[in-house]
Amino acid sequence: AQSVSQHNHHVILSEAASLELGCNYSYGGTVNLFWYVQYPGQHLQLLLKYFSGDPLVKGIKGFEAEFIKSKFSFNLRKPSVQWSDTAEYFCAASDGGSQGNLIFGKGTKLSVKP
Amino acid sequence: GAGVSQSPSNKVTEKGKDVELRCDPISGHTALYWYRQSLGQGLEFLIYFQGNSAPDKSGLPSDRFSAERTGGSVSTLTIQRTQQEDSAVYLCASSFKPRDDYEQYFGPGTRLTVT
Numbered sequence: 001a002q003s004v005s006q007h008n009h010h011v012i013l014s015e016a017a018s019l020e021l022g023c024n025y026s027y028g029g030t031v032n033l034f035w036y037v038q039y040p041g042q043h044l045q046l047l048l049k050y051f052s053g054d055p056l057v058k059g060i061k062g063f064e065a066e067f068i069k070s071k072f073s074f075n076l077r078k079p080s081v082q083w084s085d086t087a088e089y090f091c092a093a094s095d096g097g098s099q100g101n102l103i104f105g106k107g108t109k110l111s112v113k114p
Numbered sequence: 115g116a117g118v119s120q121s122p123s124n125k126v127t128e129k130g131k132d133v134e135l136r137c138d139p140i141s142g143h144t145a146l147y148w149y150r151q152s153l154g155q156g157l158e159f160l161i162y163f164q165g166n167s168a169p170d171k172s173g174l175p176s177d178r179f180s181a182e183r184t185g186g187s188v189s190t191l192t193i194q195r196t197q198q199e200d201s202a203v204y205l206c207a208s209s210f211k212p213r214d215d216y217e218q219y220f221g222p223g224t225r226l227t228v229t
Binding site for chain 1: 117118145147149154155156157158159162169170173205207209211212213214215216217218219220221222
C-alpha cells in the first residue's frame with residue numbers, strides 16, 4: 001500500500017539552528033511529493049512540491065527539499081530556522097494520477113525557541 | 115478573494131447522533147477533497163469530487179459516512195450514528211482540477227467531538 005512516513009514527531013530547535021525533517025515514501029511507480037505546513041491557528045498550506053527535474057526543490061520562506069529516489073526520501077531542510085517557523089509540517093505524496101488526492105504522513109511538530 | 119470555508123468550526127455531538135459538515139470551496143474549483151485528521155494520525159483521505167460526482171469513495175471509513183456535492187460547489191459530509199472514534203478534525207480542500215499539479219487549498223477544518 002502507498003504510504004508516507006515521517007521520522008520525527010516533535011523537533012525542538014533554537015533560532016538559527018539548521019533543520020532537516022525526514023520523509024520516506026512507499027510508492028510503486030511515479031510519485032509526486034509535497035511538503036505542507038500548518039502554522040498555529042492557520043490553514044494547511046503548500047510549502048513546496050516535486051514532480052520531476054531537478055531533485056532539489058525550493059519553496060517559500062527559505063525551505064528546500066531533496067528528492068532522493070534511491071532512498072525513497074524527500075527530506076525538508078532550512079539552513080537557519082526562525083521562531084516564526086514554529087508549526088506542524090506534513091509530507092505528502094501522490095501517484096500522479098487523475099484524482100489528485102494526497103497521502104499524508106503523520107506530521108512533525110517543530111518548535112523553535114527564541 | 116475568499117478561500118475555502120467550512121462550517122461549523124466546532125461541533126460537539128452525542129454518540130449515536132447524525133452530523134453534517136459543510137464545505138464551501140473556492141469559486142471555480144472543480145475538484146473538492148475531504149480529509150480527516152485524527153490525534154496523532156496525520157491526514158487521512160476520505161473522498162474527492164470532480165464536479166458533483168465522487169469517482170472514488172474508497173477512503174470513507176464506514177457506510178456511516180457519506181458525502182454529496184451540489185451545483186459543483188458546496189459539499190456536505192454526513193456522519194450517521196456517530197461514534198467516539200469519529201472525533202477528529204475534518205478538512206476540506208479544493209483545487210482547480212482533480213490533478214496533483216493543481217495546488218489544493220485547504221479550509222480551516224471542522225473539529226468534531228463525539229461524547
